[in-house]
Amino acid sequence: MFNGNQLDLDFDQYAPNWERIGVVVPPFTIEADPRFMYLSTETRRALSKVSYMVEAGQGASVIVGEIGTGKTTLASWFHSRYDRRPDFVAAKVDEVPKKSGLLLLRRIASEFGIRTRRATEDQLNEFRAFLIDIVQDNVLPLIIIDEAHELSPEQFIELRRLLNFRDPKGGKAFQLILLGRPDLDINLRGVPDFNDRVATRSSMDPLTPDDTKSLIEYRLLAAGRDSKQAPLFSEDSFLPIWKETKGYPRSICLLSLHLCLELLSTNEATIDGEFVEKFLEHQHGYRQAGN
Amino acid sequence: MAALLKEKPKRGRPPRKVERQNVYVSLTKEEKEQIKALSKQFPKGIARADIPDLAVTILSTRMEAMRRAISDRDREMPEGVTDLDSLFLLWDLQLPESTETEKWTSIRLSPQPVIELGRLHGTLNALFGTTRSDTFRLGLSLLEQFVMKIVPTLELESWNLDDARYKIRSIYL
Numbered sequence: 001m002f003n004g005n006q007l008d009l010d011f012d013q014y015a016p017n018w019e020r021i022g023v024v025v026p027p028f029t030i031e032a033d034p035r036f037m038y039l040s041t042e043t044r045r046a047l048s049k050v051s052y053m054v055e056a057g058q059g060a061s062v063i064v065g066e067i068g069t070g071k072t073t074l075a076s077w078f079h080s081r082y083d084r085r086p087d088f089v090a091a092k093v094d095e096v097p098k099k100s101g102l103l104l105l106r107r108i109a110s111e112f113g114i115r116t117r118r119a120t121e122d123q124l125n126e127f128r129a130f131l132i133d134i135v136q137d138n139v140l141p142l143i144i145i146d147e148a149h150e151l152s153p154e155q156f157i158e159l160r161r162l163l164n165f166r167d168p169k170g171g172k173a174f175q176l177i178l179l180g181r182p183d184l185d186i187n188l189r190g191v192p193d194f195n196d197r198v199a200t201r202s203s204m205d206p207l208t209p210d211d212t213k214s215l216i217e218y219r220l221l222a223a224g225r226d227s228k229q230a231p232l233f234s235e236d237s238f239l240p241i242w243k244e245t246k247g248y249p250r251s252i253c254l255l256s257l258h259l260c261l262e263l264l265s266t267n268e269a270t271i272d273g274e275f276v277e278k279f280l281e282h283q284h285g286y287r288q289a290g291n
Numbered sequence: 292m293a294a295l296l297k298e299k300p301k302r303g304r305p306p307r308k309v310e311r312q313n314v315y316v317s318l319t320k321e322e323k324e325q326i327k328a329l330s331k332q333f334p335k336g337i338a339r340a341d342i343p344d345l346a347v348t349i350l351s352t353r354m355e356a357m358r359r360a361i362s363d364r365d366r367e368m369p370e371g372v373t374d375l376d377s378l379f380l381l382w383d384l385q386l387p388e389s390t391e392t393e394k395w396t397s398i399r400l401s402p403q404p405v406i407e408l409g410r411l412h413g414t415l416n417a418l419f420g421t422t423r424s425d426t427f428r429l430g431l432s433l434l435e436q437f438v439m440k441i442v443p444t445l446e447l448e449s450w451n452l453d454d455a456r457y458k459i460r461s462i463y464l
Contacts, residue, residue, distance in 0.1 A: 041380070044373070048381040051371030056360035087365045138363060169363075 016264050018223075021232055027223030028257035030250050032072035034080050036222050038215040038249070043070065046202035050078070050177060054142060057171035058199035059163050062148075062188070063179045065204030068250030071179040074204070075146040078177055082142050089134060092144040096151055101158035104151075108143055108162075124161060131165060131173050140167075142175045149180035149187060156191040163197050206247030213238040215249060216256055232260075236273035244280055258286040311340070311399035314408060316424040319391040325431060332438045336451030342434070343398035343427070348456050349437055350430030351407040352463045353382065354414070359464075368418060375421045375429065384432045398427070 018026060029036070039047070050061040065071050075092060083090040091111030097103035105123045106116040114130045117123040134141060143162070145151070151159070165173040178184065188195045207215060216233055225232065233241075233256075241259075245251035259271050262279050279286075330339035337345070361369060372378060379386050400408060408426065415421035415429075438447065441462065450458070 039373070041386070044371075044377055045380040047371030047373070048369065048377040049371075051369035052357070052360070052381055055364045055366075055369045057363070081370050085365060085370075087363075140364075 016261055018264075020264060021260060022225040022229050023220060024224035026257070027219045027225070028253040028260065030253050030257070032076045034073060034077040036219055037070070037073045037077055038211075038218045040207055040211045040215070042203070042205050043074065046074065046204065047077075049200045049202055053199045054078075054082070054140075054175045054177065057140065057167070057175065059172040059174075060159075060176040060178065060194070060198045062184065062198050062201045063177065063204060064182050064184050064201070065179075066181060066206070066248070068248040069204040069206060070249045071204055072146055075144050075177070075179050078142075078144050087138055088140050088142055090142045090144060092146070094146050096145065096147055096155070099152040099154060101152075101154040104155045105158050105162075111143075112141065120158070127162065127165065127174075131167075135167055135173070140175060141173070142177070144177045144179070146179050148178035149182075149184040151178075151180075151184075151187065153191055156187075156194045160191075160194045160197065163194075207242075207249060207252070208247065209239055209242045212242040212245070212247060212252055215252055216241070219253070219256070230270070232263075232270060234270050234272040237271050237276050240273055240276040240280070244276075255286070258283065309402050311344075311401050312405050313397040314343075314400050314405060314423075315395055315397050316427045317393040317395050318424065318428075319389050319393050321389055321391055322428065322431060323396065325435065329431075329435060329438055332444065332447055333450060333455070334448055336449070337455060340399055341452050341455075342431075344401050344404045344452065345455055345459070346427065346430035346434045347400060347404040347408045347411070349433045349459050349463075350411055350426070351404075352459050353433060354411060356463045367414070374419050375415065375425055378429060379432065382433065382436070384429075384436055387428060387432070393424070 016026070018024065027036075037043070046063050050063065053059075053061045063071060063074060072094075075094075079090050079092040082088040089112065091108050093104070093107050093111065097107055102118075102120045102123060105120065105127070109116050109123060109126060112130060114126050117126055131141070143159075159176060162174045163172055163176060167173045185201075188198065213233075216238070217231075220232060221227055241252060241255055245255055259276060259279055262283070263271055263275070268275065326342045327339060329342050330337065333341075357369075358367070369381075372381060376386055408423070408430075411430075412421070412423045412426045415426050437459065442458070
């Protein structure tokens with residue numbers, strides 16, 4: 001039987017020495033962590049518009065973007081911000097159940113802590129009862145659905161029924177944020193009843209070279225690097241990074257992570273343009289390593 | 292009886308015309324040109340000196356509309372409005388990016404807009420540390436959007452200052 005203790009391996013010695021680059025946590029994780037969310041102009045536009053619509057009780061908001069543009073991070077941001085507020089209760093659906101409208105309603109219900117039922121009408125009645133409870137405390141329920149391009153027409157119908165619920169003042173009782181790939185826009189055209197209820201649409205586009213630089217610098221700062229220290233990434237390093245990643249935030253983070261790891265394995269102190277070019281030339285398979 | 296019927300001084304708006312007051316803001320040359328260009332959009336009833344009044348009125352109206360929209364919530368601003376730039380983005384305005392140097396200049400505001408600008412500056416300063424000049428700049432951008440995109444030019448030509456104030460309030464509130 002294999003036992004790691006018997007081999008007496010010290011795995012810590014293989015862990016990257018992040019302190020050498022002046023950070024306390026890994027700065028370029030590719031997980032959706034709202035603490036590391038860089039606010040590009042497009043992200044701020046989406047945040048301000050969608051949060052306004054949510055708080056004004058306007059119903060459905062849609063955010064579309066290609067893979068790796070930061071939709072899931074944005075979804076986590078909305079969830080973390082609204083769920084801790086006393087005047088909101090938030091439910092986040094990360095993965096849409098296949099096709100069935102009832103299954104989607106049940107998933108949303110379980111996120112809110114509502115009893116799940118086996119018939120659609122019964123489940124909707126549970127939502128009504130839930131609304132009556134929370135409306136007394138002036139609490140607004142918010143539903144966030146990530147990967148919403150996977151929603152089926154049947155599921156859009158059930159979401160529309162939820163949007164038809166009214167609060168005592170006549171406003172929309174449930175607020176909804178849908179985040180998905182550009183297919184979501186196409187799918188919405190197939191469900192005009194729901195599409196008409198969308199209050200705002202935002203798109204998450206890839207970053208510009210300037211934003212790429214700002215993202216990298218922001219991540220290092222958020223990971224604990226002192227802004228007074230000499231820059232870790234020199235000015236000429238940003239353009240090759242942007243060219244390689246085409247400005248997709250997740251790709252930028254993945255490449256930057258590998259560049260940092262490469263730097264830690266050498267005696268170099270900064271990542272400059274030449275360092276990036278050399279890395280890409282010799283380690284072009286870094287993406288597979290990341291996966 | 293004669294004493295009772297005699298007209299007493301009324302509360303509220305004074306019977307005489309109240310002069311405008313000087314308010315100091317720092318603007319770039321470009322923004323001063325913007326004020327001039329905006330005044331040309333109102334050829335008959337509204338002069339260049341009225342533009343700051345309208346800029347403050349429109350900002351005050353838009354802020355009031357937002358306050359009303361989210362009045363049931365716990366916060367004064369939506370969660371995603373994190374700085375002054377977010378307001379520019381929320382209202383589809385171009386972000387101010389001028390690299391020109393700013394110069395202190397006086398704008399002349401009627402008594403009510405002076406109070407409104409003070410209130411708006413107070414609110415935005417408490418939330419985002421916004422200066423009075425930046426507050427006015429936001430109003431100016433909103434007025435430009437209103438003139439260029441919201442109202443047809445033909446309709447605009449026949450307005451005076453009171454018409455413009457009334458229209459702004461009726462559109463946004």
